[in-house]
Amino acid sequence: MDPYLEDAKLWPSFQHAFITCLHEVLKAGLTQQYQARVLERCYSNQGEQREEYIEIRRREDRKLVTLLDLVSPANRRRP
Numbered sequence: 001m002d003p004y005l006e007d008a009k010l011w012p013s014f015q016h017a018f019i020t021c022l023h024e025v026l027k028a029g030l031t032q033q034y035q036a037r038v039l040e041r042c043y044s045n046q047g048e049q050r051e052e053y054i055e056i057r058r059r060e061d062r063k064l065v066t067l068l069d070l071v072s073p074a075n076r077r078r079p
Helices: 011-031
Strands: 034-044 048-058 063-068
Touching: 011 034, 011 048
Parallel strands: none
Antiparallel strands: 034 048, 048 063
């Protein structure tokens, strides 16, 4: 990862912009049988962390097809 982007002050806005752009690109390419949504999870890791991610579900039965997550400084295992 890029140490510049990993800065705690920059990361949240970068992550939001990246997920938002990715969501728009995916939405444009999905057929009507699928729906892409941006969701947010919260967890505590030396303070409250909020992270956005994208789910793609079938409209018919709401079954999860895929989940897209951006690796962040808070959710990766090694430096």
